[in-house]
Amino acid sequence: MPRNVSVREHAWLCTESVTATLDCAQVSESAFDYLCLLSEGFSRGGVRLLQVEGQRRLKLDNFVGVIQTPCGTVLEIVPKHQAEDGSLAEARALLRKLLLALLDLPTRDVSVASLQLFDAPLSEWVMGRFLQELDTLVRRGLRFEYQRVNEELPFLRGQLNLNQQLRQPPGRDHRFHVRHEVYLPDRPENRLMKLALDRVRQSTQDANHWRLAQELSFRLAEIPSSRQVWADFRAWGQDRLLARYRPIKPWCELILNQHMPLAVAGDYQGISLLFPMEKLFERFVARCLRTSLAPGLEMRTPARSESLCEHQQKPIFRLEPDIYIADGTQRWILDTKWKLLDRSKRVDKYGLSQADFYQLFAYGQKYLGGVGRMALIYPRTEAFHSPLDAFDFDERLHLEVLPFDLDNERLLGVERLGFAHRPLRMAT
Known part of the structure; x- marks a missing residue:
């Protein structure tokens, strides 16, 4: 076995x-x-x-x-x-x-x-x-620290504890209750x-x-x-x-x-x-993107500022896209999905999930006000090696489906989103 x-x-x-x-x-x-x-x-x-x-x-x-x-x-x-x-x-x-x-x-x-x-x-x-x-x-070399020690010794060391010493029973006058500090490696x-x-x-x-x-x-x-x-x-x-x-x-x-x-x-x-x-993939993509953003762009992972609706004047059903990028008044929403797509399976919608599109539509309405570009990011494979054609919710809100190359740490098609970025480094 x-x-x-x-x-x-x-x-x-x-x-x-x-x-x-x-x-x-x-x-x-x-x-x-x-x-x-x-x-x-x-x-x-x-x-x-x-x-x-x-x-x-x-x-x-x-x-x-x-x-x-x-x-x-x-x-x-x-x-x-x-x-x-x-x-x-x-x-x-x-x-x-x-x-x-x-x-x-x-x-x-x-x-x-x-x-x-x-x-x-x-x-x-x-x-x-x-x-x-x-x-x-x-x-x-490890770090040591001084620690206060209270003990009974046959000789004086450090400070004599008078209260304890006065309570010493007869026959033990030769023993001293002392308080001193010892340099020990016992630290958290x-x-x-x-x-x-x-x-x-x-x-x-x-x-x-x-x-x-x-x-x-x-x-x-x-x-x-x-x-x-x-x-x-x-x-x-x-x-x-x-x-x-x-x-x-x-x-x-x-x-x-x-x-x-x-x-x-x-x-x-x-x-x-x-x-x-999916969490490992999300964290890795976010880390690579953060190093590639041009100076001045804000990035949050994840965003937690919007909710789907309000109930009794309180927000309910928080919306948390994986990556939120802002440059002044312009904003972008990116969400990662650990799933293998196939460009050849158009009839099966490439393996995309309708629930994910509902989710991104809600993100677009709440975070972008229904105007802008978003992206779903999937791992790059031989069957999904280049971006799909854009998906349009309407003439103002668009969704890109992009592959992320894990070997070379590159988001393919990132230029479609329109935010300023440095070229992602190639893995050595």
């Missing part, structure tokens, strides 16, 4: 023996049952992780990432950015690039080799990046790193990662692990003395489930990372 299973979004998983592909794979019965229980928990929160068909077959939804099951199965789910073709290595590289945008990390922090040649699931890549950052930080940032390191050391299946985690664990032995993760993240310092801690914080958040759109809850504590693919 395979312990590492790699599939794409919307793939089928079953318990019987099948020929393994990116769209269909076999998992153990225990892993199957765990996924079903996990899905039930997500469904109670209003989110669908997968759909079950019978007792031996399930279909994944549009989540990507990694799920570790208690039986040791590692299920890797990569983006489906091509309808038929596409390799696992390409999908992994794309997922890591999208994750960097989600964490708002500069792409230069990760070399091309680390994106394309690291042949392992996303969780191992994340753990490897965390260990690299932690190793660098430990070599440069270090406690969180130690907890993340413990999680990595228990979860990694890579021998090099485990070896480095063991070494770092010995070097951080005097630091206690965090017991209040949320409180310690809130107390994470932002001053310039902690500038060298900034690169490791996103990786700590990721490993400790503080940076996930959805947390994988339960008694089993593995490294599980799940992300809605």
